[in-house]
Amino acid sequence: MSTERTEISDLGEFGLIDHLTKNNETKNASTILTVGDDAAVIDHYGKQTVITTDMLVEGIHFDLMYTPLKHLGYKSVVVNLSDIYAMNATPTQITLSIAFSNRFSLEAMDEFYEGVYAACEKYGVDLVGGDTTSSQKGMIISVTAIGEVSPDMFVKRSTAKNGDLICVSGFLGAAFLGLTILEREKKIFAETGAQPDLEGQNYIVGRMLKPEARKDIIEFFAEQEIMPTAMIDISDGLSSEILHICKQSELGCVLYEDKIPVYEDARQFAYKLEIDPTACALSGGEDYELLFTIAQADYEKVKLNDQISIVGYMTPSVEGKHILTRGGNKHELVAQGWNHMK
Amino acid sequence: MSTERTEISDLGEFGLIDHLTKNNETKNASTILTVGDDAAVIDHYGKQTVITTDMLVEGIHFDLMYTPLKHLGYKSVVVNLSDIYAMNATPTQITLSIAFSNRFSLEAMDEFYEGVYAACEKYGVDLVGGDTTSSQKGMIISVTAIGEVSPDMFVKRSTAKNGDLICVSGFLGAAFLGLTILEREKKIFAETGAQPDLEGQNYIVGRMLKPEARKDIIEFFAEQEIMPTAMIDISDGLSSEILHICKQSELGCVLYEDKIPVYEDARQFAYKLEIDPTACALSGGEDYELLFTIAQADYEKVKLNDQISIVGYMTPSVEGKHILTRGGNKHELVAQGWNHMK
Numbered sequence: 001m002s003t004e005r006t007e008i009s010d011l012g013e014f015g016l017i018d019h020l021t022k023n024n025e026t027k028n029a030s031t032i033l034t035v036g037d038d039a040a041v042i043d044h045y046g047k048q049t050v051i052t053t054d055m056l057v058e059g060i061h062f063d064l065m066y067t068p069l070k071h072l073g074y075k076s077v078v079v080n081l082s083d084i085y086a087m088n089a090t091p092t093q094i095t096l097s098i099a100f101s102n103r104f105s106l107e108a109m110d111e112f113y114e115g116v117y118a119a120c121e122k123y124g125v126d127l128v129g130g131d132t133t134s135s136q137k138g139m140i141i142s143v144t145a146i147g148e149v150s151p152d153m154f155v156k157r158s159t160a161k162n163g164d165l166i167c168v169s170g171f172l173g174a175a176f177l178g179l180t181i182l183e184r185e186k187k188i189f190a191e192t193g194a195q196p197d198l199e200g201q202n203y204i205v206g207r208m209l210k211p212e213a214r215k216d217i218i219e220f221f222a223e224q225e226i227m228p229t230a231m232i233d234i235s236d237g238l239s240s241e242i243l244h245i246c247k248q249s250e251l252g253c254v255l256y257e258d259k260i261p262v263y264e265d266a267r268q269f270a271y272k273l274e275i276d277p278t279a280c281a282l283s284g285g286e287d288y289e290l291l292f293t294i295a296q297a298d299y300e301k302v303k304l305n306d307q308i309s310i311v312g313y314m315t316p317s318v319e320g321k322h323i324l325t326r327g328g329n330k331h332e333l334v335a336q337g338w339n340h341m342k
Numbered sequence: 343m344s345t346e347r348t349e350i351s352d353l354g355e356f357g358l359i360d361h362l363t364k365n366n367e368t369k370n371a372s373t374i375l376t377v378g379d380d381a382a383v384i385d386h387y388g389k390q391t392v393i394t395t396d397m398l399v400e401g402i403h404f405d406l407m408y409t410p411l412k413h414l415g416y417k418s419v420v421v422n423l424s425d426i427y428a429m430n431a432t433p434t435q436i437t438l439s440i441a442f443s444n445r446f447s448l449e450a451m452d453e454f455y456e457g458v459y460a461a462c463e464k465y466g467v468d469l470v471g472g473d474t475t476s477s478q479k480g481m482i483i484s485v486t487a488i489g490e491v492s493p494d495m496f497v498k499r500s501t502a503k504n505g506d507l508i509c510v511s512g513f514l515g516a517a518f519l520g521l522t523i524l525e526r527e528k529k530i531f532a533e534t535g536a537q538p539d540l541e542g543q544n545y546i547v548g549r550m551l552k553p554e555a556r557k558d559i560i561e562f563f564a565e566q567e568i569m570p571t572a573m574i575d576i577s578d579g580l581s582s583e584i585l586h587i588c589k590q591s592e593l594g595c596v597l598y599e600d601k602i603p604v605y606e607d608a609r610q611f612a613y614k615l616e617i618d619p620t621a622c623a624l625s626g627g628e629d630y631e632l633l634f635t636i637a638q639a640d641y642e643k644v645k646l647n648d649q650i651s652i653v654g655y656m657t658p659s660v661e662g663k664h665i666l667t668r669g670g671n672k673h674e675l676v677a678q679g680w681n682h683m684k
Contacts, residue, residue, distance in 0.1 A: 032390060033498065036590070038428035038575060039394035039489070041496050044386045048374060052381035053471055053486055055439040059478045086380035097397040097484050129395055131484075136401045140477070142439050142484035144395055147381070154383050156375065233380060248378070 006106035016132055019106070020113050024127055028092045030148065031126045040128035042093055042146060050147040050154060052083035058138035066182045066196070069108055071209045073115025076141045079235065081123050082213040082288045084147035086233035088155040088221065091147040093128045094120065098142075099135035123215060153227070155292070158248035160230035164293040166253060166312040167228075167302060169217045171263040172238055173277055176284020177270055178208025203265045211288040217307065224301045228292035238311075239282040240335040241291045243321060245314075252319040255312035255333065258326050282323070283336035348448035358474055361448070362455050366469055370434045372490065373468045382470035384435055384488060392489040392496060394425035400480035408524045408538070411450055413551045415457025418483045421577065423465050424555040424630045426489035428575035430497040430563065433489040435470045436462070440484075441477035465557060495569070497634070500590035502572035506635040508595060508654040509570075509644060511559045513605040514580055515619055518626020519612055520550025545607045553630040559649065566643045570634035580653075581624040582677040583633045585663060587656075594661040597654035597675065600668050624665070625678040 008016055021035045033041035042049070056062060056076055064072075077094060084091040096116060100109075120127055125145070181204065185196035198205055213233075221228065230249055232241045238260065246253050262270075262277045270277040281287075293314055294302055302308050312323075321333040350358055363377045375383035384391070398404060398418055406414075419436060426433040438458060442451070462469055467487070524547065527538035540547055555575075563570065572591055574583045580602065588595050604612075604619045612619040623629075635656055636644055644650050654665075663675040 033496065037498050037500075038425040038573075039392045039431070039487075041429070041431075041491070042391040042393060043493075044389075044391055046387060049384040049386055049391055049488075050381045051384060051435070051437060051471060051486075051488065053437040053439050053473055053484070055441055055473045055475055055482070055484060057441050057475055057477050057482070060441075060476055083380040087383065089381070093393070095393060095395040095486055097395050099397055099399045099402075099482060129393060131395055131397045133397055133399055134402055135399050135482070137479045140397070140399070140441060140482045142395070142397060142473075142482075144393075144437055144486040145381075146391075146393065149383070151385075154375065156379050158379075231380075 004107050008102070008104070008106055008109065011106065013132060016109070020109060021127070023117070026126050027124050028126050030092055031128055034126060034128045035130070040093065040095070042128070044148055046151070047148040048151055048154065050084055050087045050089040050149055051144065052080055053142065053144040054080050054083070056141040058140065063186070065186050067209060069111040070115035073112040074119045074210055076143050077116055077119035078211055078213050079288060080143045080145035081125065082233040084145050085213050085215060085218045086231050086290060087147065087149065088153060088218060088228065088231060089147035089149035090218065091123060091125045091145050093126045093146040095129040095144045096127060096141070097131040099133045099140045101135050101137055104139065123213065155228050155231040157230050157232050157245050160245050160249035160251055160293040160314050161295070162251055162314055162316055164229050164295060164314045165299060165310050166242065166255065166291070166293055166314065167308050167310050168234070168238065168261060168289055168291050169214045169307055170289045171261045171266065172234065172287050172289060173262050173270070173280030173284050174204045174207035174266040175211060175286040176280045177266050178204040178206070180273065180275070181205065182208065201269065203263065204269055208286065211286060213288055214290045217290050220305050224304065226294060226298050226301050228294055231290060231292035234287045234289045234291050236285045237281070237283040237336065238291065239333050243333060243335050245291070245293065246321050249314070250317050252315040252317050253312055253321050254315055255323040257323055259309060259311040261309040346449050350444070350446070350448055350451065353448065355474060358451070362451060363469070365459070368468050369466050370468050372434055373470055376468060376470045377472070382435065382437070384470070386490055388493070389490040390493055390496065392426055392429045392431040392491055393486065394422055395484065395486040396422050396425070398483040400482065405528070407528050409551060411453040412457035415454040416461045416552055418485050419458055419461035420553055420555050421630060422485045422487035423467065424575040426487050427555050427557060427560045428573050428632060429489065429491065430495060430560060430570065430573060431489035431491035432560065433465060433467045433487050435468045435488040437471040437486045438469060438483070439473040441475045441482045443477050443479055446481065465555065497570050497573040499572050499574050499587050502587050502591035502593055502635040502656050503637070504593055504656055504658055506571050506637055506656045507641060507652050508584065508597065508633070508635055508656065509650050509652050510576070510580065510603060510631055510633050511556045511649055512631045513603045513608065514576065514629050514631060515604050515612070515622030515626050516546045516549040516608040517553060517628040518622045519608055520546040520548070522615065522617070523547065524550065543611065545605065546611055550628065553628060555630055556632045559632050562647050566646065568636065568640050568643050570636055573632060573634035576629045576631045576633050578627045579623070579625040579678065580633065581675050585675060585677050587633070587635065588663050591656070592659050594657040594659050595654055595663050596657055597665040599665055601651060601653040603651040
C-alpha cells in the first residue's frame, strides 16, 4: 500500500475521472466511443448483445480489513464477466460506478482501479463508462458488463432437458473456506492483536480474494461445438444454482456427492476446521465456476476437458431434487446460499 | 404512502426480485431475453449500441425527507435516459441495481419501482436486469441505460465547430430553485415542525422531483434531418456543460444572458428569494435539458421548434469562454456546477 495521501477533493470529480481513465486503452473494434461523453457507443453488427450488472457494498459483500483494494477492483469486474460467460457469450465492455466516503484517498482509488484495469486486460474487455460519487458511509461498487454472442447461441437457465448431464467447471467450496479463515483471523486480530496466520492457505484465500471467470470453458465449447442446454455461474453455492436451473427448466435433478470436485488443499483445510467439504461446495458461495447441463450425446466431448466434472443428471420434476451421499443416503437439496437479505 | 409494512427479509432476495419484476413487460423487439437469467440479451443488427450509467446515493443526490420514492424511481431512470438522448440515440433497455438498509419495507420498494416502471412505460424502455442487495446505511441506486443509434449518427461533445450556434431545449434553472425551496421547508420543519408551504410552487418543485428527458427534441432532429454538431445533457448547469463542449471541441464560446430561457414562474420565485435567475441557469443543476450546437445552415430548421432557444455561438479557443450580460458586460464563464466531491 502506498504511503502518500492525496485528497480526492483536490482533483474534483472531473479531475478524478481524467486521472482514473488516462491509461484506459480500447481493446475491441466494437468499442466505437469510450469514456468521456454522455454515453459510450458499441457496434454489434450481426451479434446479439448480452448485459448484466452487480452491486457490491462494503460491509455486506466485502470487508476492507482483509480485502486489498486491488483485489477488490479485480473481483468487481470478474464477478460480472462470469455472468456473461454463463450466457455462453464473450464480454466486450464494462461500465463501473463507484461511491466512496472521504476516508478513501486518491492512492486508494488508484489501487482499486489497478485491479479493475488488470481484469479488463486479462479478459480483453474495455472500460467504457461509469460514474464516481461520494457516499455517506463505505464503498459501493456497481459494474455493468456487456458481451456479445452469435445470434441465438446464448444459453439460458430454463432450457435443460430431462436426462441431461449436470457439469461443473473447476473446484467448488474453497472461496467459502477462504472467507472463513479471513473472518477467523480478523476476529483473532481484534481480540489479541496477533497478525494473521495465512501460512499455506494461498489457494483458498486466493479463491476468495481473487476469483477468475471461466473464459476457457466458453472457448472450449466453441472449439468442440458443444452447446450446453442450460448454464448459470456459481455465485451462491452449487445447491442454490442447480435449484435455479431446476425451477426455470421445470425439472428435478440428482447430484452425486462423490462427483463434486473439491480441491485437495481445500478438503484438508475443511477437515481441520471440522466443516464438511461437501457443504462448502453446496452452500458456500463465490466460487464463480460454471454449472451447466449437456445432452448425453455430448458426453465424449466434455470428457476431453479435465476442468469439467459431471456431477449428476436432470430428472422429471416429480422426482424432486436430491443428492446421493457417499454413504448411500438420499437428501433433498435445499438452497442455503448466501442470502444478503437476512 | 401505504400504511402496510412487509419485511423484505420475509421474501428473501429471489422472492423480492420475482415480486418487483412480475409485471415487467417487454416493449422492444430488440429485447431477446430479459430479467431472470445471468444476463439479458439484446439484438442490435445494423445499429450501434449506446450505454451510460449513473449512481444516486441517499444523502448526496437525494433526500428522502422530501423525495417521494415513486418520484425517485422515476428520476433514477430519466437521468440515464437523458444521457442516451444526449448522444442523439434512442434508449431501449435499462438495468437497475439498488442497495437499501432494513428501514425500507416491501411497500417502500413497491413505490420506488412504480416510478421506475412509469418511466420505462413513458419512454418505451425495457427493464432487463439488475441486482438488489442490502446496504449498511441508506439507499444507493445504480442505473445503466442502453440505447441504439443508426451507424455513426451519434453526437459527441468534441465535434462542435467554430461559428456553430449554441442551443438549449426548454427552460433552465428551475430544478435548482425547486431544491432550494425543498431544503428551506425541510429546515423550517426541523426547527418549528411547520408543514411545508409549497403553494404555487408546483412548477419548480416538479422540475426538481420529476424531471423529464427530452425525447421530443431527438425526434424533432430526426424529422427535420438536423444533425447537431455536438451535444450534452444539462445536469450540472449550463456553464459547466458548455465548458465541457468547449474543452472537448477545443473551442471558445459566447453566451448571451438575455437569450437564456428561464420560465417566468421560476424567474419570479428567484427574485423573491433574491437569487439571480441567470445564476440558477448557469450553475444550478438537474435541469436535464439538452445543450447542443448546430451549423448556422440549420438555423431556419431549428427556429421551427419553440422548445429550442439559441443562446450563443462557438468561437476560436483563443477568444475564451464568455457570457455577455443584459447590462452589456462580458464575464468569463466558470464551472460552478454541483460538485459532489466537495
